[in-house]
Amino acid sequence: MSTTIMRHPDPATLMNYAAGCLAEPLAAVTAAHISMCGECHAELAGMELLCAALLSKAELVPIGAAMQVPCRPADVSSCEVARSLIDAGNKLPAPIAAAFQLSFETIRWKRLGPGIWHHRLPLSPGVGGDLRLLKIGPGRVMPDHGHGGSELTLVLDGAYNDETGSYRRGDMQDVDETVEHTPVADKVTGCICLIASERPARFKSLVGKLMQPWTGM
Ligand SMILES: [Zn+2]
Incomplete structure (x- = not known):
């Protein structure tokens, strides 16, 4: 686990995750961050x-039980897959690698626009929101946008900056509908991140609005 992670989920997000009431796409990103962050773990x-004390439960909810993520005792085979992927140098967090049977090398990137690619991750049937991997080329700017609800972003490789500061591998940005921001990928490394939202983003720029029906974001 990294000791250099500087940015973590909001305590309310962690508490909702612990209570099992975080929406599935948000829980996926939170589980991924927790797997990388000793502090949040x-x-x-x-x-x-x-x-458990508040609910007077006899048994605790195991980490990751809030969503269909592996690395629970019953998911031994998935855990083995995750470990083998991590041992092979996979930069994907174990819960994501195992749940979607993915490694960095097997992601099928689809081009969204100049210097921007994505890979959508399927949610359970009937679940709303959005979960995807996003790859932004060096120095590329994402269209400035607000949010219809919570949005969680976890950096997996490289870095990005926005009005609130810089984010590197393991860092998580936790924003709600009050925040509008314009992420810019690092000029040298670009950025790969895992991003989840409860509802579609609200793009302010014309380019963003034109892209939205196509991107589904
Ligand atoms: Zn953390």
Whole structure:
């Protein structure tokens, strides 16, 4: 686990995850961050104890139970897949690698526009929201946008900056409908991130609005 992660989910997001009430796409990104972050892993353990006490449950909810992520005792085969992918140098967090049987090398990127690619990750039937991997070329700017609800972004490779600061591997940005931002990928490395939203983003620019029906974001 990294010790250099500087940006973490909002405590309310972690608490909702511990209580099992985070929407599936948001839970996926939160689980991925927790798998990379010792600080949040420890914090979650405390929150699960609190939730268990509040709900007077005899058994604790295991980490990752809030969504269909592996690395629970019943998912031994998925855990083995995840470990083999990580051992092979996979930069995808274990919960995502195992749940979607993916490695960085097997992602089928689709071009969204100049210097921007994505790979959508399927959600459970009937679940709303959006979960996808996004690859932004060096120095590329994402259209400025607001949000219809919560949006979580986890950096997997490279870095990006926006009005709130810089984000590197393992860092997670947790924003709601009050935030509008314009992420710019690092000029040298570009950026690959895992991004989840409850509802479609609200693009302000004409380019963003024109792209939205095509991208589904
Ligand atoms: Zn963290």
